[in-house]
Amino acid sequence: MKERRILIVLNLEVLEDLGIQEKIGDPVVLEAAVGGQGQQQQQQAQQPVHQPRQVAPISNTNFYGNNKPAPQNQLQQTMKLAPSSTGGHAAAIYPIEGLSPYQNKWTIKARVTFKSEIKHWHNQRGEGKLFSVHLLDESGEIKATGFNDQCDSFYEVLQEGQVYFISKCRVNIAKKQFSNIQNEYELSFERDTEIEKCEDQSSVPQERYNFVELGNVSQIEKDNTIDVIGVVKEVHDLSEITSKTTQKPISKRDLTIVDSSQYSIRLTLWGKQAQNFSTDEGNVIAVKGVKVSDFNGRSLSMYSSSTMSVNPDIDEAHSLKGWYDGSGKSENFSTHANIGGSLSAASGRKEDRKTLAQLKDEGIGMSEQPDYFTTKATIVFIKQDNISYPACPAEACNKKVIEDSDGQWRCEKCDKSYPKPNHRYIMTISVNDHTGQAWFSTFDDVGKQIMGKTADELFQLKEENEQAYLDVINGATCTTFNFRCRAKQDNFQGQAWAYLVVLGATTINFTQASKELIELINAYGI
Numbered sequence: 001m002k003e004r005r006i007l008i009v010l011n012l013e014v015l016e017d018l019g020i021q022e023k024i025g026d027p028v029v030l031e032a033a034v035g036g037q038g039q040q041q042q043q044q045a046q047q048p049v050h051q052p053r054q055v056a057p058i059s060n061t062n063f064y065g066n067n068k069p070a071p072q073n074q075l076q077q078t079m080k081l082a083p084s085s086t087g088g089h090a091a092a093i094y095p096i097e098g099l100s101p102y103q104n105k106w107t108i109k110a111r112v113t114f115k116s117e118i119k120h121w122h123n124q125r126g127e128g129k130l131f132s133v134h135l136l137d138e139s140g141e142i143k144a145t146g147f148n149d150q151c152d153s154f155y156e157v158l159q160e161g162q163v164y165f166i167s168k169c170r171v172n173i174a175k176k177q178f179s180n181i182q183n184e185y186e187l188s189f190e191r192d193t194e195i196e197k198c199e200d201q202s203s204v205p206q207e208r209y210n211f212v213e214l215g216n217v218s219q220i221e222k223d224n225t226i227d228v229i230g231v232v233k234e235v236h237d238l239s240e241i242t243s244k245t246t247q248k249p250i251s252k253r254d255l256t257i258v259d260s261s262q263y264s265i266r267l268t269l270w271g272k273q274a275q276n277f278s279t280d281e282g283n284v285i286a287v288k289g290v291k292v293s294d295f296n297g298r299s300l301s302m303y304s305s306s307t308m309s310v311n312p313d314i315d316e317a318h319s320l321k322g323w324y325d326g327s328g329k330s331e332n333f334s335t336h337a338n339i340g341g342s343l344s345a346a347s348g349r350k351e352d353r354k355t356l357a358q359l360k361d362e363g364i365g366m367s368e369q370p371d372y373f374t375t376k377a378t379i380v381f382i383k384q385d386n387i388s389y390p391a392c393p394a395e396a397c398n399k400k401v402i403e404d405s406d407g408q409w410r411c412e413k414c415d416k417s418y419p420k421p422n423h424r425y426i427m428t429i430s431v432n433d434h435t436g437q438a439w440f441s442t443f444d445d446v447g448k449q450i451m452g453k454t455a456d457e458l459f460q461l462k463e464e465n466e467q468a469y470l471d472v473i474n475g476a477t478c479t480t481f482n483f484r485c486r487a488k489q490d491n492f493q494g495q496a497w498a499y500l501v502v503l504g505a506t507t508i509n510f511t512q513a514s515k516e517l518i519e520l521i522n523a524y525g526i
């Protein structure tokens with residue numbers, strides 16, 4: 001397949017002691033496959049069209065030769081025969097996740113969770129119409145589209161919320177830019193596509209969500225599509241604006257929703273959805289496939305394909321409702337307003353998470369106003385010359401002191417001499433993340449945190465035991481922190497550059513960091 005890599009794993013050793021006993025995927029025993037490709041294809045061709053796909057002929061032992069009964073995997077469970085009373089489907093019911101262009105004998109049993117309006121197009125090559133539906137089963141989701149004749153045949157047949165047997169469609173590579181469905185493939189209805197309403201409407205789930213907590217929306221890039229669930233805190237009035245693209249008036253309504261991450265966010269509804277919205281404040285809404293916009297920090301906007309359900313019967317909704325009625329109602333909420341770009345400069349000390357590459361790409365610290373940001377980075381090098389300086393020990397002075405001829409340390413500012421100085425860190429560190437490198441300046445507090453010692457202690461160590469001193473420095477490199485920084489423009493030999501100062505450093509909370517990474521990974525919809 002174009003731009004696709006197929007991985008063939010040979011001589012795989014299964015580590016039974018690790019408790020892996022289930023069959024992975026749908027493998028066939030070797031004997032059946034060794035007859036050469038030609039024979040295999042022939043065998044497939046000879047299979048009667050309406051027979052369910054054969055499960056590998058494994059004798060009384062399971063795939064790995066254990067005598068214990070192997071747990072059924074999900075694929076097998078969903079591959080039940082469709083009851084013949086529903087119209088003689090003798091083909092196996094396939095899970096949506098199992099569909100691929102390599103298989104054409106299948107029937108899926110799926111619920112229509114969304115049906116578009118009919119769209120008409122006119123271009124140089126002609127005109128036509130199309131509609132699409134989103135189909136859902138226990139294994140996953142897929143988008144299906146009907147063009148022209150198939151639009152006529154199936155538009156009225158398929159109703160939102162209903163379950164159908166569907167077979168004989170073309171399976172194509174998904175055009176993800178037109179869809180918020182997380183599937184590699186999509187279906188298109190063809191002349192001989194068969195669609196039949198299922199009598200048993202209950203065995204297919206209603207909707208599938210992959211919720212992002214409102215507190216984490218700031219980490220999702222704009223224009224991504226996510227699912228959210230929240231309590232309606234405020235319903236704003238319906239208004240009308242003129243669409244920039246069509247120049248036609250369009251209705252608009254903003255909602256403010258909140259969740260237990262104690263964040264609120266604005267969600268904009270459009271057109272009929274805005275007009276028809278009649279849910280009271282305090283209800284839970286689950287929204288699928290909503291667009292992340294960077295307007296006013298972060299906000300959410302419904303696509304025509306986004307779906308919303310009010311007080312859905314799912315665990316997340318019940319726990320949110322419980323939280324809101326209990327304590328949530330009276331809590332204060334943070335917003336995603338004022339994060340990023342020019343807004344952060346205007347509002348002062350709002351800090352935004354940046355990668356090191358972003359610092360350069362976005363010219364952080366290169367404008368009139370200082371920028372503030374946070375970044376997760378690893379110390380890879382600590383400059384050893386000038387790691388600390390001898391400072392005045394007087395309270396809140398911190399001026400550099402100079403040793404005079406009689407061994408006393410003199411502070412010009414205090415106009416006083418002291419028997420010994422108080423060393424303070426003034427470190428320059430080189431940090432890296434997965435995107436790039438930067439030099440950070442750190443002062444005493446952060447230096448103590450990085451070194452785990454005061455500058456005085458480190459200075460003394462250097463005098464007494466050079467190796468122990470080097471060990472401390474080596475121990476401090478390759479450590480990772482969340483750095484809170486200020487970036488200010490500076491000039492060196494006529495060249496403007498960003499001077500990056502660490503204001504604070506915290507060690508990584510791996511649980512929290514993993515949670516954030518999971519949200520990010522999920523946002524890619526892989």
Ligand SMILES: [Zn+2]
Binds near residue numbers: 392394397413
């Ligand atoms: Zn002083």
